[in-house]
Amino acid sequence: MSKYKADDVIKRFQHVGSALxxxxxxxxxxxxxxxxxxNRLLITRRGSxxxxxxxxxxVETGLEKDDSGIALASSEVGVHRAxxxxxxxxxxxxxxxxAATALSFLRDEIIPIDVEGGYILRKIPVVTCKEGSGSxxxxxxxxxxxxxxxxxxLKGHGAFAIGDHLEEAWHYSETLQNIANIIFMVxxxxxxIEQLQERDLDAW
Amino acid sequence: MNAWMGxxxxxxxxxxxxxxxxxxxxxxxxxxxxxxxxxxxLFDRLDSGIDPLCEENLIIVAVGPLTGGPAPTPGRFSASTxxxxxxxxxxxxxxxxxxxxxxxxxYDYLVIAERAPQPTYITIIDGEIELYDASDLWGLKTTxxxxxxxxxxxxxxxVLTIGPxxxxxxxxxxxxxxxxxxxxxxxxxxxGSKNLKAVVVKGKEKISYADKERLVxxxxxxxxxxxxxxITSKAYPQFGTAVLMNVINEAGMLPxxxxxxxxxxxxxENVSGxxxxxxxxxxxxxxxxxxxRCKRDTSLKNESxxxxxxxxxxxxxxxxxxxxxxxxxxxxxxxxxxxLDTISAGSTIAAAMELSEEGxxxxxxxxxxxxxxxxxxEKIAKREGIGxxxxxxxxxxxxxxxxxxxxxxxxGQELPAYDPRGAQGQGLCYATSNRGACHLRGGYxxxxxxxxxxxxxxxxxxxGKASLAMEEQDVGAVYDSLTICRFSHYAVSNPMVARLLSAxxxxxxxxxxLIQIGERVHNLERLFNIREGFTSDDDTLxxxxxxxxxxxxxxxxxxxxxxxxxxxxxxxxxxxxEGRPTQKKANELGLEEEYEQIQS
Numbered sequence: 021m022s023k024y025k026a027d028d029v030i031k032r033f034q035h036v037g038s039a040l041x042x043x044x045x046x047x048x049x050x051x052x053x054x055x056x057x058x059n060r061l062l063i064t065r066r067g068s069x070x071x072x073x074x075x076x077x078x079v080e081t082g083l084e085k086d087d088s089g090i091a092l093a094s095s096e097v098g099v100h101r102a103x104x105x106x107x108x109x110x111x112x113x114x115x116x117x118x119a120a121t122a123l124s125f126l127r128d129e130i131i132p133i134d135v136e137g138g139y140i141l142r143k144i145p146v147v148t149c150k151e152g153s154g155s156x157x158x159x160x161x162x163x164x165x166x167x168x169x170x171x172x173x174l175k176g177h178g179a180f181a182i183g184d185h186l187e188e189a190w191h192y193s194e195t196l197q198n199i200a201n202i203i204f205m206v207x208x209x210x211x212x213i214e215q216l217q218e219r220d221l222d223a224w
Numbered sequence: 225m226n227a228w229m230g231x232x233x234x235x236x237x238x239x240x241x242x243x244x245x246x247x248x249x250x251x252x253x254x255x256x257x258x259x260x261x262x263x264x265x266l267f268d269r270l271d272s273g274i275d276p277l278c279e280e281n282l283i284i285v286a287v288g289p290l291t292g293g294p295a296p297t298p299g300r301f302s303a304s305t306x307x308x309x310x311x312x313x314x315x316x317x318x319x320x321x322x323x324x325x326x327x328x329x330x331y332d333y334l335v336i337a338e339r340a341p342q343p344t345y346i347t348i349i350d351g352e353i354e355l356y357d358a359s360d361l362w363g364l365k366t367t368x369x370x371x372x373x374x375x376x377x378x379x380x381x382x383v384l385t386i387g388p389x390x391x392x393x394x395x396x397x398x399x400x401x402x403x404x405x406x407x408x409x410x411x412x413x414x415x416g417s418k419n420l421k422a423v424v425v426k427g428k429e430k431i432s433y434a435d436k437e438r439l440v441x442x443x444x445x446x447x448x449x450x451x452x453x454x455i456t457s458k459a460y461p462q463f464g465t466a467v468l469m470n471v472i473n474e475a476g477m478l479p480x481x482x483x484x485x486x487x488x489x490x491x492x493e494n495v496s497g498x499x500x501x502x503x504x505x506x507x508x509x510x511x512x513x514x515x516x517r518c519k520r521d522t523s524l525k526n527e528s529x530x531x532x533x534x535x536x537x538x539x540x541x542x543x544x545x546x547x548x549x550x551x552x553x554x555x556x557x558x559x560x561x562x563x564l565d566t567i568s569a570g571s572t573i574a575a576a577m578e579l580s581e582e583g584x585x586x587x588x589x590x591x592x593x594x595x596x597x598x599x600x601x602e603k604i605a606k607r608e609g610i611g612x613x614x615x616x617x618x619x620x621x622x623x624x625x626x627x628x629x630x631x632x633x634x635x636g637q638e639l640p641a642y643d644p645r646g647a648q649g650q651g652l653c654y655a656t657s658n659r660g661a662c663h664l665r666g667g668y669x670x671x672x673x674x675x676x677x678x679x680x681x682x683x684x685x686x687x688g689k690a691s692l693a694m695e696e697q698d699v700g701a702v703y704d705s706l707t708i709c710r711f712s713h714y715a716v717s718n719p720m721v722a723r724l725l726s727a728x729x730x731x732x733x734x735x736x737x738l739i740q741i742g743e744r745v746h747n748l749e750r751l752f753n754i755r756e757g758f759t760s761d762d763d764t765l766x767x768x769x770x771x772x773x774x775x776x777x778x779x780x781x782x783x784x785x786x787x788x789x790x791x792x793x794x795x796x797x798x799x800x801x802e803g804r805p806t807q808k809k810a811n812e813l814g815l816e817e818e819y820e821q822i823q824s
Contacts, residue, residue, distance in 0.1 A: 022474060049679075065676055065680070066454060066676055067676045067677075067678070067679055067680060068676070068680065076475070076778070077680075086458055086459075086462050086463075087463075087470070087498050088459070088463060088467045088468070088469070088470035088471050088496060088497055088498060089470075089471075090454060090458045090459045090462070090463075090467070091454070091455055091459035091467050091468065091471050091675065092471060092675065092676065093454065095452075095453075095454050097454075152452075154452070154454075
């Protein structure tokens with residue numbers, strides 16, 4: 021039985037999901053959101069449309085163990101559980117943003133050239149998984165990367181961002197989109213991205 | 225005939241004669257096998273209007289081109305007859321190990337005709353067919369019968385048998401193989417009416433395929449999809465089909481107390497898939513060649529068995545106001561042993577409870593009396609006391625007391641565990657199912673309306689549901705004719721099934737042609753029912769679901785708005801306003817002769 025599907029929590033999901041869709045970070049059916057509540061997990065339903073979430077699109081299931089919610093939960097619930105297990109995340113936003121995904125094919129890490137991007141994220145590692153959505157390989161590699169970063173890119177797939185709440189993870193997701201768009205535009209205008217990215221990143 | 229065995233057999237129980245024939249290639253091409261074969265043979269050979277329990281009725285047991293081969297979930301077989309519960313054509317589809325073993329005896333189907341002069345069982349061992357006296361087995365429960373027949377014929381035979389309920393012609397009796405059932409529609413009663421106790425099989429024939437390498441390759445892709453789908457790789461394997469108890473309860477459409485309400489009830493947790501796993505599960509098991517393994521080996525303090533599965537859990541549980549998992553499981557074991565369909569048994573008990581509470585007749589049973597649920601199973605199977613009336617099914621029982629509206633049935637068959645007031649398309653599926661209320665023959669729109677499989681649609685909407693119902697019905701007929709399990713449909717696409725079949729038989733079957741075969745099977749069954757006198761008036765739902773809005777829960781305020789969906793459904797099917805296939809549709813499907821027969 022659902023214990024934590026309160027109306028205010030549903031509204032947070034709807035607010036963030038709608039914003040992600042309208043800003044182009046998701047296509048009609050991509051991505052997923054979750055929050056950790058006690059020893060439970062609230063996660064978007066498999067195949068749900070993040071831009072148009074209803075109460076029934078938010079599924080409650082176990083943080084560690086499966087229960088009947090697994091019949092409805094996002095197929096990437098295993099990755100979300102692994103992230104909660106391995107990091108101190110309380111919320112996860114997974115987006116399929118286009119520019120950052122395109123960049124992930126070409127780089128092992130995305131280094132911002134804009135001031136705000138550099139200030140907030142500094143750099144974003146690109147994780148490579150040979151196996152597809154919801155795979156064990158993703159469950160192993162992504163949480164490890166998120167131990168040191170607030171957001172990571174999965175090569176050719178999308179971004180996983182974590183935070184204390186959905187809004188924070190959303191913020192990192194939007195920031196990454198700006199970073200990738202700016203890199204793309206500067207490149208198109210003939211800018212030298214590598215030169216602009218020269219900065220001391222050793223601390224990261 | 226690649227993928228088919230090329231032979232079939234007819235056993236005349238009256239004379240004891242056995243005929244072996246070649247399987248007609250046109251029959252195989254047009255109807256595939258399983259349910260398709262059953263429908264066609266029954267249409268051709270049965271006279272209309274016969275009593276389903278008379279000797280003229282037939283039982284067609286059939287497998288299909290993907291049974292027992294390198295295909296997803298290929299362990300099933302089908303049995304068809306005219307139903308003693310509904311008077312419609314019916315087919316039941318069963319898992320376990322019997323189907324693949326039967327196919328390896330070398331036959332595509334078995335026609336069982338007439339009535340034996342005394343209790344009899346059939347053996348088909350390595351192609352040889354013999355009839356034996358079953359007088360010593362008559363009265364035995366299903367497990368004891370199986371044990372006795374294995375002692376006689378070897379541990380490696382597979383046994384399909386009825387229990388005492390079938391012998392006593394309970395109208396919703398099953399035939400069982402292990403813990404798998406030819407469940408719905410009363411096939412067990414037809415076995416009983418023919419004095420047929422069991423069919424024992426063992427085979428060693430090889431199945432040949434046109435392009436086995438390609439078949440294996442496509443099957444590997446299908447299995448990979450099954451192993452990646454959360455429903456088939458996580459939900460069903462871990463919690464069995466009862467994983468749906470909490471899901472459907474929270475959607476406000478798990479019926480309680482004979483569909484009097486379907487609002488969210490906390491006690492459902494006590495009988496959920498999670499509770500089964502925590503309290504009584506010994507291990508998960510599955511049918512022949514299946515990787516989903518949704519079946520549950522369970523045990524109570526002094527007994528063990530299989531289940532409960534979702535429909536059983538609900539029918540003997542919340543639908544009777546019963547939230548005692550041990551009692552539900554006990555009643556389930558008894559249904560398996562006596563050979564009773566758990567859905568119809570539970571729903572008929574629920575109707576008896578409502579009759580009692582309404583003061584119509586004092587059956588001494590009330591909602592929530594879990595002990596009564598258990599004790600009534602034996603009474604029904606033996607037709608003892610009030611069991612004699614319950615053994616007729618809820619429609620006949622409530623009609624006897626002039627309260628037919630208290631039977632939750634369509635065409636005489638009791639509804640499964642989804643209140644369609646919370647999923648309008650599912651209501652259309654129930655109403656138009658050829659074998660009476662059924663989430664499988666009628667189509668499983670709960671998948672799209674509640675589970676989001678393949679995509680979530682508005683469950684309270686109506687327009688467009690007809691097309692979805694039609695596709696679900698036709699694709700389902702394909703699966704039942706191939707014969708593979710419906711659960712693989714969560715993960716395996718229709719084009720993939722078409723590729724599997726093409727590789728198996730050596731002829732290119734595209735998706736459109738594949739689904740048209742399902743449409744042909746569905747239309748033929750419809751013509752059979754029309755010949756039996758069924759009309760559009762029978763495409764309806766219990767009055768309660770059409771007129772009494774749900775009082776609470778997520779589906780509060782809803783009834784099923786059936787009429788506009790039915791009209792759209794007939795149009796979509798290419799039928800006339802009375803729900804009869806038109807000549808044009810019949811011609812399109814190659815059912816000209818059947819259509820002409822209906823006209824005459």
